[in-house]
Amino acid sequence: MLSFKSYIKPKNIKEAYDLLQNNNAEIIGGATFLRLSNRKVDLAIDLIDAGLDYIKDTEENVEIGSMVTISEFEENPILSNLFNGYLKNVAETILSFQMRNIITIGGTLYPKYGFSDLITALLVLNTDIYLYHSGKISLEEYLKTKVHKDILEKIVIKKEKLKATFHYIRNSEYDFSILNVAVSKGKKVKIAVGARPGVATLAYKAMEYLNKNGLNENNIKEAAKIAAEEIVFADDIKTSKEYRKVVCEALVRRALLEVM
């Protein structure tokens, strides 16, 4: 059971940040997973009223405040139409509608959940993370960086001409992905693999191979093999690393064929 001594809902991110520095405190974003932990925390800092639920559409970017819920990708016209509905399609199969109404962008990205579909999907876009204290960092870098007692303020997705697609394998449709794959093709090809079960990563060697040799059916087959070799998989309660490796190759191939 997670217990708090007090619960505060700051009106802005500065107030939240200051409280976080000086206390045994926990930030409440969506809190769907945090809630399942067994800890004693002095202070819960809920960002719900901190004005972070904005979606801003500019010429070059879309800015999404960290308290925007995943369901906005289905319901908000700016987000649901991005990249021809790519992110809408990803969001719509994440857990349940009710859960998507409380799971936030910040709550998903900040802890770098391995099972996240959204992180994988965003990794093949040009996505930047803005942390209140540490400032701007690309999602790719963020996933490799340790961050302590900071608050995710917003993410910024660059609008580009991209073809992107997302594939996953689950046994029950209502489950976390056993493995997920996102692929985008703009000027270059990007391939991300997540739920390995570790957090998503780009398949650098496979990307390099394709960007050097071009996108055709034979190269796609080869790139899929390279991706399955280079990515590190592990066992977990849902499946084995051997299965993940085999299915990774199939999903990467399928995704690449789709954007070819």
Added chain:
Amino acid sequence: MKEVTRKIPKKDALGLLLGKPVYTDDIAPENSLIVKILRSPHAFARIKNIDTSEAEKIEGIECIITHLDLPRNPITRAGQGYPEPSPHDWYILDEYVRYVGDEVAIIAGKNEQCVEEALQKIKVEYEIFEPVLDFEKAEDHPSIIHPEKESHPMFEIGFDAEKNIAASYEMEIGNIEEELKNCDVVVHQRYYTQAQAHVAFEPHTAASYLDMHGRLVIISSTQVPFHVRRIIAEAFGLPIKDIRVIKPRIGGGFGGKQAIHGEPFVAAVTLKTGKPAKIVYTRQEVFEATYTRHPMRYDITLGATKDGKLKVIDMQGLSDTGAYGEHALTTFMVAGSKTLPLYNKVSAVRFTGKVVYTNKVPAGAFRGYGAIQGNFALESTIDMLAEKLGMDPVEFRKKNMIAEGETSPIFKIMGEGREGVEMFVRSCKLNECVEEGMKLINWKEKYPRVKISETKIRGVGMAIAMQGSGIANIDMGAAILKLNDDGSFNLLIGATDLGTGSDTILAQIAAEVLNVPTENIIVYSSDTDLTPFDVGAYASSTTYVSGNAVKRAAEKMKKLIIKEGARKLGIEESKVDFDGNYIYEINGDKKLPLKELATVLYYTENQKQLITDASYVGEESPPPFMAGFAEVEVDIETGKVKLINYVAVVDCGTTINPNLAKIQVEGGLVQGIGMTLFEDVKYSPNGKLLTNNLMHYKIPSRLDIGNIIVKFAESYEPTGPFGAKSVAEIGIDTPPAAIANAIYNAVGIRITSLPITPEKILMSLK
């Protein structure tokens, strides 16, 4: 028939749907002490010492009870008739803990928070033993799970605690080895089924208080209120008369609430403190510390002659009952008794095996109750045999399966934990079920496979199944009907509605006899002080057993109304009839409204209460039958199976309420589909259940099941109430084998262990 076969909503529907407070936790006394259980973190250990002193100091804690504070009467929680065919091997609390989650201490306090805190502060010293976690190594394991002298069976069930054997059974008709020599084709295969969880959505909940007379009243989400009363009396050494058990509405059971779970713990607190108490299990506790389906292993050998005649069935099994032996023998026997009669023309049949203890979550009753495990093994192997014979598996079944008017020696030899009864199958439309199912799935076009794309192949497969309708000569249900002064009736029944709609269909049966609208029958059920006895809701018994009791009580009531009406009209009884509204002269004009008769009898003349009762014990247990057809699509690059269609054609006799019968089958099918494809069970190396929440234990969602098509064959069971047989369990049995057969027909891979995951398929394809 007017009331029977009416598709009316359940009597309690709107109350349930609109969220009225009707479940145990909603109606438990408001000032109930909160009860929680300290559970063992070890799979097998002995409690050397418990120090509760720190915990007791916490404000709000009312009592902490350990095994030292309680009577040590061996009981079984199984919730069966008496004497039970399950060993008495459980104690309210014991010095041994036998699985991760086993009860160590009972804590009661004023609120959740103080009880949670007290749980952390109890210090327990354990002597830890090597646990038995692999059921194939349980027999003769150096660790003996039940070393205590007091545990014992109630009669011979093959119990041998020193060898970790809870029960064993063997049966042979004909000579297997000799007959196999005469077979042209023999196949052999081994199968495994998993410890499926019930996942009834209302967590197990019980509350208790002392009434003004000092009697113990228990409100519980139970399927068996009368058994709860008897077992609690036994466990605490109390007279049955000092206990009352009330079952309010309950949120699903599926066998998981046939047993005693929270009741003894709240009872212990109420008896000690004199205060009301309640326990609501967490979902994790429901997974880790109630019941699962018995995992089983079967080795099957089938033999046939080349003309397609099945000659030999040999089933050798091993079943895992977990830490306690609830339903150990009976689930195991049912794996044979509810599958073997399907093929009643064989020359030799054998069924043998053992049920072993392990240090895992105890297994208990679960819809399908052995039959689904046996069906998966037998019906998968039938397909293998048909293939080897070069026959269409449907044709092979049609040639060998049981038909109306036939019998099987199994009925007499194998009952539930004892001998069964001889029985001819009076109603069996299995052939019609198969024919209709073939049409609905379009077997001729689709068998064995259709290639959809380079990576996707569809296949069809099927299986047949049977169940029973109550346990013959054992299960008893009783009913009381009384006439009210407005001409309506109270129907009092011990039968237990788990959400199935049994209150409603039993009212429909009474209404049909009395020729009154079902709306005029007011039902009250499942209260040991106020309703007559009923064994409860299990073994597919309510429609058939309790239904027959209600029918008899209603017939008596009709006679009584005619008798009293005739007296009032001043005519001979034989010249009078009752049509639901009037008691009338058959060849004349005299008539008397029922309402008028009722008012007169209450208040003005010849005053009396019209009341009738009846009991019923089945002399037979007529099996419902069904044919299940699955169409699957297999992705050969990922191993993922998508269920496209599932067709079920069912012979359950008359459907008393066709809507409710249909939902019973649909619900059963989806639970069976869950067991087949999704519901994986994983333990840690030290015996902790890891699939202990709904993030890891996946029951089917509404997007996982494809199209479910359910039809009923025209059928009439002469011994059933208005021709009805049972329908509760039959739906669950076929999906494992039918889907496994469909996958085989699609891609040539035979998966023999459940669940059938994408990983198993893909790794076999590679």
Added chain:
Amino acid sequence: MKIKVIINGEKKVLDIEPHEILLDVLRRYGYYSVRRGCDTGMCGICTVLFDGKPVPSCSVFAARADGHEITTLEGLPEAKEFAELLAEEGADQCGYCSPGLIVNTVYLKKLKIKKMDEAKIKLIGNLCRCTGYEGQHRAIAKFLGVEK
């Protein structure tokens, strides 16, 4: 601590613990349609509307609701129409999961969903162990006015 919440249109002041979840608080204050199912946000049984949107109340801290609006089944007048359709199909069975399904489906009606498949995607988090879903789907199709 005390929180001010509008529940089913009524202003309420509730006394809560900082770590309490909304489900427990609603039940304590007598909203019994909100039922405990899985404790992990997966079953959908405890669904309520939070500022008009369906959420699993077991996964929301009650303190978050301070200054916000909660609607339970008791506060949804459209619930009865859908409940009657479910009852006609016999799709209530044990009824335990029904309130959550009803709250979510009544919300979907406002979204003017046109296809059953879309509805199923949005209802995937409403699990049911009794009915096998088919009966629910027959009733949902009628309520939303879509083809099954």
